[in-house]
Amino acid sequence: MLEEEYQPRRRLPRELRPVTGEKPPLEVPFEYSIRDAVETDLPYIREIYNHYVANTVVTFDEDAMTLKEWRHKFAWTRKQNYPFLVAVSPTGTLLGFAYVSAWKQKAAYRRTVENSIYLGPAATGKGLGRALLAELIDRSKAAGIKEILAVIADRGAEASIRLHESFGFKEVGRLGRVGFKFGHWLGTVLLQKSLK
Template identity: 70%
Template structure:
């Protein structure tokens, strides 16, 4: 080998280098979830199970469990939405499930919203929550409850506040995960019916 082959390559001055190609803009569409989305949904959720306290689940959810949840939402006509990239990659999801089993609670739901790790901080959470609220209104739901961890979930609390969710209660030290005690913040939003357009 020649000695010069060991020398580091010289770079052109910045002004003479080819410009870096621009980063593609973050784009997505929101649609109702279908069963084939469930493996991607499971992966997003299980990332938070393993790495954060935003969910109190300690065991990863299986595909069978997600199928059961999906079919329950379908049977009850509960909104379940996903966001995907133009190439079909799943970026995040949101859904509601009944707040309680008793029939008197039938117009009240609890929401969940999770974004893929590379999709945070880009406005996707805002778009998903807006779409979920609209879908809940169309489904005749009147109250949405959000139960949010009191540590490590400031972005979620702020997001819900942006959409008019109000804090209605707190519970301290009701969860224990990653060797620490965690509490919850309960937030609530009332949904008004869409006004009927009067025909002339």
């Protein structure tokens, strides 16, 4: 036997001992940067979005979007000079995205947009949605947009409603039973923010 085995074990003082006997988890800071989206981000954007299509009612899409559809949406958004942002980790992992799109296709609506924000499942609850929405509002104002709308499912998206309200979005209407997904009727809540 080794000499160390004969020595009595030293114990930590009671106040320094872990309660459960396990080491406490290390706090890892949640870091990210926000930048303009580029075309090479689209496969990751599609992956995040299609997670919500398959698992939630926050989007009324029932079929996964293709890369071709995302390329078309991205090109049209850039042509309109609308902001399309991504949040990335220090290692380059895409954590979430946000963009605005035309509220309606008629020319008179050109200064009114609808926003969309989607986060990867591991990035939720960490303040990233708040950061993306703040940047999206600033960039929309700089692009000459006057009104931003949020169309949010009336079930399963309560956090999104609270987030938008914290930025001054006001509820301006509701539509009941306009979507049917996963065997349930769903409505929408319409919120609006004026940019001055």
